[in-house]
Amino acid sequence: MSFKILTGDEAVAWGAIHAGITISTAYPGTPASEIQETIASSGTGTKYVWAVNEKVAYENALGASYANQRALISMKHIGLNVAADPFINSTFTGVNGGLVLAVGDDPSMYSSQNEQDSRFYAQFAKTFSMEPSDPQEAYEMTMEAFEISERLRLPVLLRLVTRLCYGESPVHLKENGKGKNELKLEKDVRRWVVVPSHARMLHKSLNEKQKVLEEISENSPFNSMVLKSKKRGIIASGIAYAHAMEHWDGETSVLKIGTYPLPMKMIRKFMDYCGEILVVEEGEPIIEKALAELSPKVHGKLDGTFPRQWEMTPDLVAKALRLPYSPPTPVENLPPRYPTFCPGCGYNFTFKALKKINPQVITGDIGCYSLAVFPPFEAMDTTVCMGASIGMALGLAYVGVKKPVAVIGDSTFFHAGLPAMVDAVHNNADILVLIMDNELVAMTGGQPTPASADEGKTPVTLEQVLTGLGVTFDVLNPYRPEEELLAKFKEMLEKPGPVVLISRSPCITEAKRRAK
Amino acid sequence: MKKIDVVIAGVGGQGNLLLAKLITLTALAEGWAVKRSEIKGLAQRGGSVLSQVRIGEKIWSPLIELGSADFLLGLEPVEALRNYQFLGPQGKAIVSSNFAPNPIKFSEEEILEKARSLNFLLIPALDLAKKAGSPQSANIVILGAVSHFLPFALSTYEKVLKENLKRLQEENLKAFALGREEIQKLA
Numbered sequence A: 001m002s003f004k005i006l007t008g009d010e011a012v013a014w015g016a017i018h019a020g021i022t023i024s025t026a027y028p029g030t031p032a033s034e035i036q037e038t039i040a041s042s043g044t045g046t047k048y049v050w051a052v053n054e055k056v057a058y059e060n061a062l063g064a065s066y067a068n069q070r071a072l073i074s075m076k077h078i079g080l081n082v083a084a085d086p087f088i089n090s091t092f093t094g095v096n097g098g099l100v101l102a103v104g105d106d107p108s109m110y111s112s113q114n115e116q117d118s119r120f121y122a123q124f125a126k127t128f129s130m131e132p133s134d135p136q137e138a139y140e141m142t143m144e145a146f147e148i149s150e151r152l153r154l155p156v157l158l159r160l161v162t163r164l165c166y167g168e169s170p171v172h173l174k175e176n177g178k179g180k181n182e183l184k185l186e187k188d189v190r191r192w193v194v195v196p197s198h199a200r201m202l203h204k205s206l207n208e209k210q211k212v213l214e215e216i217s218e219n220s221p222f223n224s225m226v227l228k229s230k231k232r233g234i235i236a237s238g239i240a241y242a243h244a245m246e247h248w249d250g251e252t253s254v255l256k257i258g259t260y261p262l263p264m265k266m267i268r269k270f271m272d273y274c275g276e277i278l279v280v281e282e283g284e285p286i287i288e289k290a291l292a293e294l295s296p297k298v299h300g301k302l303d304g305t306f307p308r309q310w311e312m313t314p315d316l317v318a319k320a321l322r323l324p325y326s327p328p329t330p331v332e333n334l335p336p337r338y339p340t341f342c343p344g345c346g347y348n349f350t351f352k353a354l355k356k357i358n359p360q361v362i363t364g365d366i367g368c369y370s371l372a373v374f375p376p377f378e379a380m381d382t383t384v385c386m387g388a389s390i391g392m393a394l395g396l397a398y399v400g401v402k403k404p405v406a407v408i409g410d411s412t413f414f415h416a417g418l419p420a421m422v423d424a425v426h427n428n429a430d431i432l433v434l435i436m437d438n439e440l441v442a443m444t445g446g447q448p449t450p451a452s453a454d455e456g457k458t459p460v461t462l463e464q465v466l467t468g469l470g471v472t473f474d475v476l477n478p479y480r481p482e483e484e485l486l487a488k489f490k491e492m493l494e495k496p497g498p499v500v501l502i503s504r505s506p507c508i509t510e511a512k513r514r515a516k
Numbered sequence B: 001m002k003k004i005d006v007v008i009a010g011v012g013g014q015g016n017l018l019l020a021k022l023i024t025l026t027a028l029a030e031g032w033a034v035k036r037s038e039i040k041g042l043a044q045r046g047g048s049v050l051s052q053v054r055i056g057e058k059i060w061s062p063l064i065e066l067g068s069a070d071f072l073l074g075l076e077p078v079e080a081l082r083n084y085q086f087l088g089p090q091g092k093a094i095v096s097s098n099f100a101p102n103p104i105k106f107s108e109e110e111i112l113e114k115a116r117s118l119n120f121l122l123i124p125a126l127d128l129a130k131k132a133g134s135p136q137s138a139n140i141v142i143l144g145a146v147s148h149f150l151p152f153a154l155s156t157y158e159k160v161l162k163e164n165l166k167r168l169q170e171e172n173l174k175a176f177a178l179g180r181e182e183i184q185k186l187a
Ligand SMILES: Cc1ncc(C[n+]2csc(CCOP(=O)(O)OP(=O)(O)O)c2C)c(N)n1
Pocket: A027, A028, A029, A030, A076, A078, A079, A082, A366, A367, A368, A369, A386, A408, A409, A410, A411, A412, A413, A436, A438, A440, A441, A442, A443, A444
């Protein structure tokens, strides 16, 4: 055993490496990107792939699992919306090699569009999930998740949250990990081809597995109970357990939850023992709902003891337990600090020009360029999810809005803009697509796009793709004088049908980082 | 139970995360339990960055409660004021009086006045870092300043600094010494 100071993300990466993964696949997204970054820089030579989007990342890992290899997939919570289709169906097919899906939820939305709770996805897909409370547990759970995955032949979901992902503490690591599985192809079309006749049987066998899932949860060392006071008990899961324990008086009974489906036998025993119960969990009141059916003595988010939205904190626990809590009043009227484009970034000039052109409507997308919504630009009317800029511009054009402008980044274009672009051409939709090409995924820390010419990769350029689609396009250099930018915008807007303008300026922050 | 909770406020590019890491490593080297966490959302794009370091015999939550921090370290006065709520009744705020660029216009004198009224210990961290020969080392100046109050040996800081800062070692040690010297004039 050795020990290292690790964040939750790093601990998951090392857990996967020590569990003998052959491959790690991911699409970047805060707070989960650092899982794959850690594997990439681990010096272990573990293969890793930045897929074009989360769905493809999931399918890559499932393919590896089919060949009996262990695979890790990591993404942020909303990435699982994109990967939901293969994820859910893979609980029907099951897996061969262990398959673990690490998902980073973002309660309080420090860097996200929503704060959905990934535990629902595991429930929905009827598979096993685990929720670590600190980096040590993240490491151990990840290794155990691979064992459980192979035992159940199901993908296992690791639910992480921002504070776990970016919280750091010492972790005891094993000296040696497990070796890799043998590469083998065992074909079984009744499992792996989900035509209706097969799928019907697969759903039955998935339902039959549920008893085993419950049994594993019931016996898992990651769930534990301290029975003390009969008056009051706390049930807490994941990082919320750490927040609750911060205020533990040494007397209150505590049930710690780390695995799902919930260990209901254990919970019943705890509830029979204790009077009033406080449920402390991050995200939706999932545990609380299960308990509220058993007893009216349960307190949490449903009865207003805790707020329904935003992250759990030790502060909220203190208030719920009526402990002394009186922070100083905040200092008012401070100058705000808006995040904005880095000085010198080409985005500054493109958006300044676009604002002057003042199109009727600008549908936006997700990336650094989303910051154009703030002053001084205020040049973005919508931002919904990756790829939505083009899809929504199409809808606007279909109902008669004149030349909507869709603004989308290069990585986002490949991720989810491409299918909508195909529709734009096919339907001859009258839109302008402005691709903000900084030649990488900037917002999440500089990961490569499919156009990158990294060693051993074949660049798939925007020009190649657009030429293949047969759409009119041009390239804009945002560092040229503003009259030139304005003239180019006007010229493109006058052309009928779908047109694409690529504003190209390599990310300067990343260039600086690499120069260091 | 003994504990030391440190909140570090600043903006992207000021070395907030490094400062938190150096405090963490120093505390660990002295045998304490430590948890560190950070929120750096849009740090690279000039946004606020907040680190929390919790030091004690046993630490559960990585988060510091409002009204309970023992130290509020500010790499920038506005960001320090923005996080004033963290400070506990006996807590000390050690804050740079040098402002980070912000396109929003405001009166710097009013901000500093507010900081003084809340008993912030203000030191010109950036000016001192420049004097030490490394303008990026304002974070190390603040480390030197807080070292005056933390229960760790000087030799431990020195060892941690040498092991973790490969470049500009001389300048950083100087920045540390200047911060420590400056705070003694105020405290
Ligand atoms: C489904 C989904 N996956 C991942 C993310 C995380 N994410 C936010 S911004 C972004 C970067 C997009 O890169 P690009 O379009 O090239 O824009 P840039 O930041 O480089 O300007 C990503 C991956 C997300 N918001 N949604």
